Amino acid sequence: QSPSIATAIEGGVCHITLNRPEALNAFTAPMLDALAAALQEVAANEQVRALVLTGAGRAFSAGQDLQEPLVRPEPGVRKDLGLMLDHYLPVARALRSLPVPTVCAVNGVAAGAGANLALGCDIVLAAEGASFIQAFSKIGLIPDCGGTWLLPRLVGRAKALELALLGDKLSASEAARLGLIARCVPAETLAAEALGVAQRLAALPTSALVRTRALVDAAMDLPFDEALSAERTAQSALGQAHDYQEGVQAFLDKRAPRYADR
Template sequence: MSTEDVLLTADADGVRTLTMNRPKAYNSLTTELKERLLTALRDAAETADVRAVVLTGAGKAFCAGQDLKEHVGLLQAGDTAPLRTVAEHYNPIVRTIVDMPKPVVAAVNGPAAGAGAAFAYACDLRLAAASSNFLMAFANVGLGPDSGAAWTLQRLVGYGRAAELMLLARTVDAQEALRLGLVSEVVVDDELAVRAHAIAAKLAAGPTVAYAKIKEVLGVGARATLEDTLAAEEAAQAALGATADHREAVEAFVAKRKPEFRGK
């Protein structure tokens, strides 16, 4: 049993910050950390007082991906757990991030590799520290992508660039990540946590019920036809038009005051 708390949770301003906390191992993913992260994400999704989520790492790394020491040790011991981790951990984690009915912000404070990078790709917004970088390292260990990277990465940067980054396993620094569209903003290292919280807090104070529908419709648009997308937009607008947040926004606009959203 680990003697450290491998996942830290903090709440403020409607924002829940989840910090992967294995800094000496670059926050690489052990079974314990994966299980804790999945549980914490599910809890955040279901907790009404949590209106936005920040995912980050402790120390100098965001997440180095799978903990290969644990992986190799289990395989050598004849344990098949590593062969089940995609189905039991990585896929559910990414599904929970993508399906989260509230915004998820990745604060990429350092290197993000493999599944760690894929977790960031699955988030709605990505802020990167100037010292951070991204690496699709799967080919280096004789594996293909997992954690949804084959779906999320090419939607961020296009098929050709995604293929290059996966086949060549080339490291992308923060500035290139910004140019490619992998991240929305690059921040001085010491200011990343504050900036990420500020953006998440702004989202938390917004119309979160609308954010949930925006994410839902974007998901449909990413994989469906125009007609299916139009239908999804129509249904979302009909539902949102009946919300208290919409009425509040319209009344605030007419009264020339700032709206107060309640996510209802």
Template sequence: MAYETIELAVEDGVARLTLNRPDRLNSFTVKMHEEVASALDTIEGDAAIRAMLLTGAGRGFCAGQDLGDRAVAPGGEAVDLGASVEKYYAPLVTRLATMDKPVICAVNGVAAGAGANIAFACDIVFAARSAKFIQSFANIGLIPDSGGTWVLPRLVGQARALGLAMTGDPLPAETAEQWGLIWKCVDDAVLAEESMKLARKFASGPTRGLAATKHLIRGSMIKTLEEELAIEGRWMRELGYSDDYREGVSAFTEKRAPKFTGR
């Protein structure tokens, strides 16, 4: 399928989805939302695709919403931003966080506003050393949407979450790594290589177990220890019957590389 605002390429079981409006720092329009949703349909519906990599074209990852796509002015007609969140941003963040496949994000430059929080919705986030994360909502009188008010305090604590959200100050990638906001900060020159290397590893791995891992960890914060232990038991029972478990044990005992199928 031909796209106007994104690119989708599949290789070695990895779907690489690139936000492709570099002249606008890959900011979202309605068209981009629709095309990203279509690409996610393809990724989720193709069993041969076993991992996803999200990144941006040009010098930035994503500047959030393209304000020109829903321009407002003092005294002019108001725009229902809640409808935009409900129709586009909330479903996108939910899909990234709950997809039954590993989702890696490679932040190649500025990630601002919703762009930052879309990155944080992914399972593993790499960032180029030159990248910055900006909760720019405060600068235009808004709150961090796209899951920002949920994910920030959970990842960095209330004090840092409030600082990021209320000042709108850029957070360098190295500091984001130190704070536990992202997985890894790497040199710009190796960002694509490092993120794709992990995506390929996931695509050839026991993806059913990886999917269960992400769902359990993401859901654990609203459960008691006893509830989580019970859920772990149910998943261990189910995964213990899987082909991947048997293959993993056989490969270990036979001292060979495993060949996982995701079944």
């Protein structure tokens, strides 16, 4: 049996592929645990400087596998879906705090938790035929995997609530127009475009990129003055790192920089 998560590392870029195409890459508990373990390996591997997350087959992910024993309703049995979410949270947290930048290549439909794990990545590209569905309300649930946090920040409260309450399918092009994702690209160029973005990120100073992500996320909840202080703290630390010295020296020497910090 092929693994539900496939990992490959090439030239500083780690590719993680959701690999249950026969089930539209719907998540099971073992699959999520494998994904969390793969992300931990990315975090621990100093050679990796960017991540590309994508799906095998025609879907990115149909979200929770509704056949999974932990969630499948049984007459007379009250299921605690929190136990299922315990398998998602390490993944959602890892994607948001990975020590390298993340690119999601959404190759097809991304529903429920599949949509929100994709939207948790730093730069999200989607194929023209792909779509995003906040499928939760249709089965009596709320948007999880960070959906309630991500959606209003990405598209504002009005659109977030329309997407979350109605659960309609949003095309990749409309998602890009709304600012839910970075870009919609032809299906045949998605993998190459995602790799190109990841390679560009891998060549940049990783710790500055990761701190930028953390500051942008934190700033949404900070008064302006506290955001200024947080920027000062980060800049102070980065200014003492190798990558800053290398970047400035390379600029002055009129040569390409070679960044090494992570």
